[in-house]
Amino acid sequence: MTVVRVKGEDMIAVKDASSELKAYFESLSRSKGRDITYTVRTYGCQLNESDSEKLEGMLISFGLKKCEDSIPDLVILNTCSVRENAEDRLFGNLGEFKAAMREDSDRLLIVCGCMMKVKENVDRIKKSFPYVDLVFDPQNLHRFPVLLLQKIKRHKQLTDISIDDYIADDTLLDIRRQRKFRALVPIMYGCNNFCTYCIVPYTRGRERSRDYELIMKDLKDLSDAGYKEIMLLGQNVNSYTAYDKPYFPQLLRDAAEKFDFKRIRFMSSHPKDISDEVIDIMASHDNIEKHLHLPLQSGSDRILKAMNRPYTKEKFLKTAMRFREMISDGSLSTDIIVGFPGETEEDFLETLDVVKKVGFDSAFTFQYSPRPGTVAAKMEGRLSPEVMRDRFSRLLEIQNDLAYRSNQAKVGKTEDVLIEGESSGDSNVLTGRTSSFHLINFTIPDELKIEGYSSNDYEGMMCRVRFTEARPYSVDGIMESFI
Numbered sequence: 482m483t484v485v486r487v488k489g490e491d492m493i494a495v496k497d498a499s500s501e502l503k504a505y506f507e508s509l510s511r512s513k514g515r516d517i518t519y520t521v522r523t524y525g526c527q528l529n530e531s532d533s534e535k536l537e538g539m540l541i542s543f544g545l546k547k548c549e550d551s552i553p554d555l556v557i558l559n560t561c562s563v564r565e566n567a568e569d570r571l572f573g574n575l576g577e578f579k580a581a582m583r584e585d586s587d588r589l590l591i592v593c594g595c596m597m598k599v600k601e602n603v604d605r606i607k608k609s610f611p612y613v614d615l616v617f618d619p620q621n622l623h624r625f626p627v628l629l630l631q632k633i634k635r636h637k638q639l640t641d642i643s644i645d646d647y648i649a650d651d652t653l654l655d656i657r658r659q660r661k662f663r664a665l666v667p668i669m670y671g672c673n674n675f676c677t678y679c680i681v682p683y684t685r686g687r688e689r690s691r692d693y694e695l696i697m698k699d700l701k702d703l704s705d706a707g708y709k710e711i712m713l714l715g716q717n718v719n720s721y722t723a724y725d726k727p728y729f730p731q732l733l734r735d736a737a738e739k740f741d742f743k744r745i746r747f748m749s750s751h752p753k754d755i756s757d758e759v760i761d762i763m764a765s766h767d768n769i770e771k772h773l774h775l776p777l778q779s780g781s782d783r784i785l786k787a788m789n790r791p792y793t794k795e796k797f798l799k800t801a802m803r804f805r806e807m808i809s810d811g812s813l814s815t816d817i818i819v820g821f822p823g824e825t826e827e828d829f830l831e832t833l834d835v836v837k838k839v840g841f842d843s844a845f846t847f848q849y850s851p852r853p854g855t856v857a858a859k860m861e862g863r864l865s866p867e868v869m870r871d872r873f874s875r876l877l878e879i880q881n882d883l884a885y886r887s888n889q890a891k892v893g894k895t896e897d898v899l900i901e902g903e904s905s906g907d908s909n910v911l912t913g914r915t916s917s918f919h920l921i922n923f924t925i926p927d928e929l930k931i932e933g934y935s936s937n938d939y940e941g942m943m944c945r946v947r948f949t950e951a952r953p954y955s956v957d958g959i960m961e962s963f964i
């Protein structure tokens with residue numbers, strides 16, 4: 482595995498640039514007589530979100546304040562390329578900043594993330610969106626201070642797309658976590674699987690695992706800081722290696738045994754790589770969530786082969802059944818693509834068959850979206866939008882029913898819930914998750930309410946909740962006690 486570590490002198494440049502930026506924004510704040518504000522919009526997956534948290538940490542260290550309402554002085558759009566509609570969203574949103582950028586020449590508009598690894602997107606920004614100040618890609622994230630400073634000094638649009646797959650662990654400043662109880666912890670970057678439909682290996686580069694000891698240090702710091710939940714992240718966590726050995730089971734066990742976390746989550750697991758050992762470790766550690774995300778993509782062996790997903794329907798079913806056997810109160814979620822080129826009705830029925838046999842507790846379902854540059858984009862046998870929509874809605878109908886049934890099975894039980902905060906739309910209702918990742922909306926009886934607490938003050942606390950009623954996407958309940 483080739484990993485390009487950031488050189489010492491580059492790190493010094495990052496630190497120097499950060500100090501200069503701090504001075505620049507301080508003086509801008511004095512001349513404007515107010516705080517300088519920022520916003521970061523995240524378009525993609527949890528890795529994208531984790532990158533946004535790092536960028537926010539850097540901005541805060543330059544003295545910027547998060548913008549709550551007015552137009553911010555600095556905007557970062559952290560893009561995603563995984564499907565066409567994610568890309569369309571960016572180009573739709575860019576226009577909305579045009580007037581604001583003209584109005585104040587000190588304002589900065591920055592575009593980064595996976596879309597910026599696709600040349601056509603960068604070219605389109607250069608051509609049609611001259612008011613974008615800076616463009617860079619995910620592998621360049623650690624160099625953001627250097628690039629931002631360069632841009633501010635030279636007053637012209639700056640695009641900087643890297644060619645190496647860096648691993649830049651030790652250059653990062655404080656991370657601004659979105660939730661006070663949950664920490665996203667990338668354990669590896671990139672992907673070597675090259676599923677034929679997927680753009681990620683092109684945007685995120687080759688697989689590279691973070692240093693084991695550095696991850697352990699992160700976990701210790703997070704545990705000391707009182708984080709209740711960690712999420713170990715990678716495109717395929719099972720190919721995490723350290724000292725050139727497959728190491729994910731060891732990492733998961735150490736995370737569960739050496740620290741004080743209430744919930745350890747991990748994403749994603751490739752069905753070709755997940756081992757029985759991982760499922761055994763999940764079953765024997767209460768603080769590892771009883772939830773496995775296992776992306777199926779298709780139930781047809783023929784389509785799986787065309788997707789370059791080297792497992793069969795039978796192997797997938799075997800893994801899913803083993804999980805159900807070992808963790809009977811656990812939940813399984815998945816990703817499914819309908820309408821891959823050449824998918825026949827029979828292939829689609831194989832997918833439905835797996836969905837019914839496994840009874841996924843939840844699923845992310847997608848219509849195939851051709852990604853330029855991938856192998857599948859050149860394949861024959863594209864489906865018509867009508868067939869695609871028809872299969873998609875048939876799948877959704879079955880899956881919605883399964884999700885509802887999974888919620889119904891909770892009714893009458895009492896389980897531990899990690900409180901995430903106020904339920905949207907109702908300040909008397911709290912929301913949280915079970916270990917099986919079921920979404921729970923619940924009330925607190927008056928005698929359990931903590932004086933002076935608003936709903937969001939309960940965020941990060943653990944409690945016992947009795948489940949009373951199932952809804953399509955959540956379960957209602959009543960809190961019984963704090964734990």
Ligand code: SAH
Pocket residue numbers: 563564678679680681715716717749750751776778816817818847848849850851852
């Ligand atoms: N590494 C993760 C997936 C990351 S992308 C994994 O392998 O599980 C998240 C999901 O987006 C994929 O699982 C897939 O279902 C979907 N996806 C990826 N490329 C797609 C495409 N071209 N069209 C439709 N869905 C796609």
Ligand code: SF4
Pocket residue numbers: 672673674675676679680681682716717751
């Ligand atoms: Fe994409 Fe496949 Fe890698 Fe997941 S494993 S990121 S779907 S190439």
Ligand code: F3S
Pocket residue numbers: 524525526527528529560561562563594595596680681684685
């Ligand atoms: Fe999107 Fe990049 Fe994640 S393409 S799904 S943001 S790895």
